[in-house]
Amino acid sequence: MNGARWLVEALSAEKVDTLFGYPGGAIMPFYDALYGCPLKHVLVRHEQGAAFAANGYARASGRVGVCIATSGPGATNLVTGIADAMLDSVPMVVITGQVATTLMGTDAFQEVDVFGMTLPVVKHSFIPRSVDQLPEVVREAFRLARSGRPGPVLIDLPKDVQLAAAAHLPAHVPAPVDPNPPATNVDLVTALELLSKARRPVIYGGGGIALGDAVAEFRTFVESVQVPTVLTLRGLGALPDAHPLNLGMLGMHGTRAANMAVQEADLLVVVGARFDDRATGRLDQFAPIAKVIHLDVDPAEFNKLRHCEAVLHGELQHSLNQLATAMPECSAWRSTCQSRKRQYAARYDAPTATVYAPALLRRLSELAPAAVVSCDVGQHQMWVAQHWGFNDPRKHLTSGGLGAMGFGLPAAIGAQMADPQAQVFCVSGDGSFLMNVQELATLMRYRLPVKIVLLDNQRLGMVRQWQELFFEHRYSETDLSDNPDFVAVAAAFGIQAFALSRADDCEAALQRLIAAPGPALLHVSIDAHANVWPLVPPNHNNAQMLHESTAPRAIPGANAAAAVASHASPAQAGVTHVHATPPHSPQPENAHALPD
Amino acid sequence: MRYQIDLVMRRAEGALARVIGTAERRGFQTVGVDGGLQPDGEHWHLRMNVEGQRCGEGLQAQLYKLHDCLAVEVSPWR
Numbered sequence: 060m061n062g063a064r065w066l067v068e069a070l071s072a073e074k075v076d077t078l079f080g081y082p083g084g085a086i087m088p089f090y091d092a093l094y095g096c097p098l099k100h101v102l103v104r105h106e107q108g109a110a111f112a113a114n115g116y117a118r119a120s121g122r123v124g125v126c127i128a129t130s131g132p133g134a135t136n137l138v139t140g141i142a143d144a145m146l147d148s149v150p151m152v153v154i155t156g157q158v159a160t161t162l163m164g165t166d167a168f169q170e171v172d173v174f175g176m177t178l179p180v181v182k183h184s185f186i187p188r189s190v191d192q193l194p195e196v197v198r199e200a201f202r203l204a205r206s207g208r209p210g211p212v213l214i215d216l217p218k219d220v221q222l223a224a225a226a227h228l229p230a231h232v233p234a235p236v237d238p239n240p241p242a243t244n245v246d247l248v249t250a251l252e253l254l255s256k257a258r259r260p261v262i263y264g265g266g267g268i269a270l271g272d273a274v275a276e277f278r279t280f281v282e283s284v285q286v287p288t289v290l291t292l293r294g295l296g297a298l299p300d301a302h303p304l305n306l307g308m309l310g311m312h313g314t315r316a317a318n319m320a321v322q323e324a325d326l327l328v329v330v331g332a333r334f335d336d337r338a339t340g341r342l343d344q345f346a347p348i349a350k351v352i353h354l355d356v357d358p359a360e361f362n363k364l365r366h367c368e369a370v371l372h373g374e375l376q377h378s379l380n381q382l383a384t385a386m387p388e389c390s391a392w393r394s395t396c397q398s399r400k401r402q403y404a405a406r407y408d409a410p411t412a413t414v415y416a417p418a419l420l421r422r423l424s425e426l427a428p429a430a431v432v433s434c435d436v437g438q439h440q441m442w443v444a445q446h447w448g449f450n451d452p453r454k455h456l457t458s459g460g461l462g463a464m465g466f467g468l469p470a471a472i473g474a475q476m477a478d479p480q481a482q483v484f485c486v487s488g489d490g491s492f493l494m495n496v497q498e499l500a501t502l503m504r505y506r507l508p509v510k511i512v513l514l515d516n517q518r519l520g521m522v523r524q525w526q527e528l529f530f531e532h533r534y535s536e537t538d539l540s541d542n543p544d545f546v547a548v549a550a551a552f553g554i555q556a557f558a559l560s561r562a563d564d565c566e567a568a569l570q571r572l573i574a575a576p577g578p579a580l581l582h583v584s585i586d587a588h589a590n591v592w593p594l595v596p597p598n599h600n601n602a603q604m605l606h607e608s609t610a611p612r613a614i615p616g617a618n619a620a621a622a623v624a625s626h627a628s629p630a631q632a633g634v635t636h637v638h639a640t641p642p643h644s645p646q647p648e649n650a651h652a653l654p655d
Numbered sequence: 656m657r658y659q660i661d662l663v664m665r666r667a668e669g670a671l672a673r674v675i676g677t678a679e680r681r682g683f684q685t686v687g688v689d690g691g692l693q694p695d696g697e698h699w700h701l702r703m704n705v706e707g708q709r710c711g712e713g714l715q716a717q718l719y720k721l722h723d724c725l726a727v728e729v730s731p732w733r
């Protein structure tokens with residue numbers, strides 16, 4: 060029994076069933092200990108894939124995701140995935156090999172200070188310099204990853220510690236998760252009074268609802284108080300998409316109904332959300348007349364960006380159950396919000412020859428309502444958020460805080476490993492997909508039936524959109540028209556793939572994709588000029604939404620950001636009317652453009 | 656604003672770097688640091704002086720989240 064063998068047994072004791080990793084010199088003792096053991100190790104083809112796969116596993120399952128790499132480049136390749144877990148509060152334990160303690164600090168081969176390098180992007184980290192430290196380190200690593208606001212914990216494991224005799228160490232006993240305290244009665248009384256007196260309240264739910272296992276309590280709360288609700292990107296699914304009180308996503312690419320409601324609200328009940336800038340837009344004009352009740356497990360979020368009149372620190376379930384007894388009188392307000400939701404609902408019925416990505420995604424969500432969807436980052440990510448009807452936040456895997464391209468495919472692999480029976484889709488873009496395309500080999504190695512929808516506009520679409528709108532059409536380095544033949548690429552990995560380019564063929568292509576046994580890729584050619592609407596320009600408030608019919612992109616050199624002016628309504632609600640310029644093309648992209 | 660931060664921390668690898676790094680990343684410049692091991696040999700008492708435009712309560716909350724920080728008090732620097 061050496062340290063590595065002890066660690067493998069400790070992982071089993073922590074109920075880890077799957078590891079994602081890639082071997083190398085300094086982690087070889089651990090890989091030797093893995094040989095023949097019952098833990099399932101998923102061999103990825105790049106360490107970033109391991110970090111994102113563990114990340115996706117954790118997001119989908121709620122369990123701790125574990126990934127492993129060697130020292131030096133193996134460790135540095137994990138860093139993006141660790142940062143992603145930190146920003147989105149994903150429980151992970153990351154194990155890196157390190158050169159022997161006698162060599163640390165000597166610039167040894169493949170020595171890098173990953174402990175120091177990751178200090179800002181981990182919840183905590185350890186370097187056990189003696190095998191005797193292993194029990195405490197492993198116990199604390201898993202406890203910290205799971206407790207309170209979850210996050211990634213790094214264990215940088217020197218090679219000599221892995222090789223040291225460990226027979227004398229006790230068998231590993233996992234530590235219990237720290238219970239979150241219930242909110243105090245004083246806070247609850249204040250919050251109940253605020254909610255009961257509100258006339259235009261809005262509930263603003265975020266990713267903390269799922270992290271806190273409080274989805275059921277959140278839904279009960281919304282039902283009880285009958286308050287219009289908006290959700291962040293990572294909160295989507297906390298309330299079913301079709302729920303009459305669900306106004307959709309708020310923020311930069313949020314719905315008009317959601318943004319208008321927030322801007323006019325006299326009270327925000329913020330549940331497991333953190334006033335992220337993509338949600339708030341210009342912060343000093345966000346919900347300008349609202350008081351705030353903030354529920355969160357992390358006290359550092361209170362008053363960080365927005366003053367709160369009441370803070371409910373602690374277990375969300377308890378706070379939500381207590382708040383559910385409030386009876387705000389807001390029927391007129393509720394009707395207004397619901398009327399706007401109907402009035403400004405997305406439409407998918409414009410005749411078009413080319414594939415309209417939002418309509419394709421909406422249809423796929425109808426065909427596979429229980430699927431797990433893993434996204435990459437960019438326009439397609441926002442289209443998924445806007446048009447996929449999520450009913451469970453753990454079925455929407457998206458890199459929200461970090462916005463890491465390359466997340467989608469490995470995260471889908473992790474989700475599929477977490478639940479082999481789940482229907483898992485990866486929705487990606489041509490830019491993002493090539494960032495971790497090597498994981499097609501992992502998909503094939505384990506015959507994972509992940510279905511990939513690759514939306515290809517031959518551009519870095521979101522950057523291109525901003526260049527069009529805010530950088531005077533100066534398309535600097537966003538042309539990807541020299542993309543490879545993605546169908547051939549998939550085929551080279553042994554994955555069946557087929558192409559879709561016409562709207563008329565969408566239904567058949569989606570049916571074929573769903574029915575395909577094993578992994579499959581659908582390559583979808585979309586309009587290079589398609590944009591994500593609505594859009595709140597940077598440094599503007601959420602009432603200042605641009606829509607395709609109002610964006611000035613038909614004017615060469617126009618600067619939308621400069622042209623936007625605040626709407627004159629007292630509550631700063633409504634969209635900005637820039638110029639009645641003709642849209643770029645008369646039909647396909649306008650299908651969901653909203654009337655002014 | 657200038658603040659004085661009094662911390663009690665575990666004597667652990669990386670603890671000092673975490674504290675100073677957190678203060679800097681959260682918008683504060685470190686003006687002075689003083690401290691040392693407590694008599695038990697297992698804890699540090701650290702006193703930092705920082706300046707920044709953000710509120711001290713926020714920094715205190717961020718520092719308190721650090722696993723190695725056992726006690727944190729942020730007060731106006733006199």
